[in-house]
Amino acid sequence: MEDELLEKAERFIDRPKKEKRIHKDADLFKTYDEVFDQRTLKFLTQLISKHIIDTLDAPISTGKEANTFIATEPTGGRVVVKIFRVNTATFRALNKYIDGDSRFMNTKKSHVEVIYTWCRKEYQNLIRMCDADLRVPEPIHYFRNILVQDMVRLEDMPAPPLKECALDEEEAKEIYDFLMDFIRRSYIDAGLVHADLSEYNVLMGDDGPVVIDVGQAVLVDHPAAEEFLLRDINNVNRFFRQLEGKLDAKEYRKSIIEEARLK
Numbered sequence: 001m002e003d004e005l006l007e008k009a010e011r012f013i014d015r016p017k018k019e020k021r022i023h024k025d026a027d028l029f030k031t032y033d034e035v036f037d038q039r040t041l042k043f044l045t046q047l048i049s050k051h052i053i054d055t056l057d058a059p060i061s062t063g064k065e066a067n068t069f070i071a072t073e074p075t076g077g078r079v080v081v082k083i084f085r086v087n088t089a090t091f092r093a094l095n096k097y098i099d100g101d102s103r104f105m106n107t108k109k110s111h112v113e114v115i116y117t118w119c120r121k122e123y124q125n126l127i128r129m130c131d132a133d134l135r136v137p138e139p140i141h142y143f144r145n146i147l148v149q150d151m152v153r154l155e156d157m158p159a160p161p162l163k164e165c166a167l168d169e170e171e172a173k174e175i176y177d178f179l180m181d182f183i184r185r186s187y188i189d190a191g192l193v194h195a196d197l198s199e200y201n202v203l204m205g206d207d208g209p210v211v212i213d214v215g216q217a218v219l220v221d222h223p224a225a226e227e228f229l230l231r232d233i234n235n236v237n238r239f240f241r242q243l244e245g246k247l248d249a250k251e252y253r254k255s256i257i258e259e260a261r262l263k
């Protein structure tokens with residue numbers, strides 16, 4: 001059974017590797033080489049054997065630390081699979097965030113374990129946010145360095161980031177209000193600061209904006225939480241700089257912290 005699955009997964013990566021000889025420069029094939037080390041391949045096979053996914057399909061994006069793909073579930077539904085690259089660069093980038101998080105302290109971790117912890121942290125942050133009724137993708141599963149989540153879709157395709165969307169003034173105002181409310185409710189109801197909120201991490205789906213990429217989100221008791229909170233507010237203000245009537249970032253942060261204290 002295991003052998004059969006491994007073979008299935010290997011067939012999956014074999015295909016692009018063979019094609020790579022022909023299309024040396026294609027980004028797609030770079031993606032396969034970066035992500036599919038033997039270990040990750042085995043974990044993917046395990047996800048297939050657990051019936052979490054059936055096939056891994058097209059790549060969506062190559063980020064700094066992770067690669068994201070569309071996958072198909074055994075039921076035919078489509079989901080998003082985010083695979084964190086297991087290497088020293090990823091370890092260095094992520095370790096500093098895990099260090100200050102009270103949920104993950106007290107253990108000395110190897111490089112690999114830090115990356116797995118990060119993946120679990122993103123999964124747990126998504127759960128906290130979903131529980132607080134915040135608009136983030138529903139997490140489906142995590143295993144080692146692989147996170148499976150609901151696909152945010154626009155007409156059946158992965159939704160584009162806010163960065164790529166043209167907005168009229170009314171839409172801009174609506175999304176601005178949505179993001180400021182997201183920041184507030186995330187802090188007060190979920191006890192989290194996103195810490196990397198930007199036009200790249202908001203997807204414009206069929207049912208409106210959805211916030212993604214919550215791996216770096218920290219608990220409100222994190223030593224840098226208030227600084228990250230201000231940075232998120234400033235990022236939203238910067239993206240909507242043309243918009244009239246924006247909130248004063250420091251005042252808004254103060255009001256959020258006070259409201260949380262009174263809760």
Ligand SMILES: Nc1ncnc2c1ncn2[C@@H]1O[C@H](COP(=O)(O)OP(=O)(O)OP(=O)(O)O)[C@@H](O)[C@H]1O
Nearest residue numbers: 061063064065066068080137150151152158159213
């Ligand atoms: N749930 C989702 N539904 C649809 N598309 C998604 C989803 N999650 C991620 N994506 C797509 O994949 C891209 C990368 O995902 P994400 O922002 O989570 O990771 P990342 O930016 O690679 O992380 P980093 O760059 O910080 O390492 C997004 O910009 C988006 O286009």
Ligand SMILES: [Mg+2]
Nearest residue numbers: 063200201213
């Ligand atoms: Mg991102």
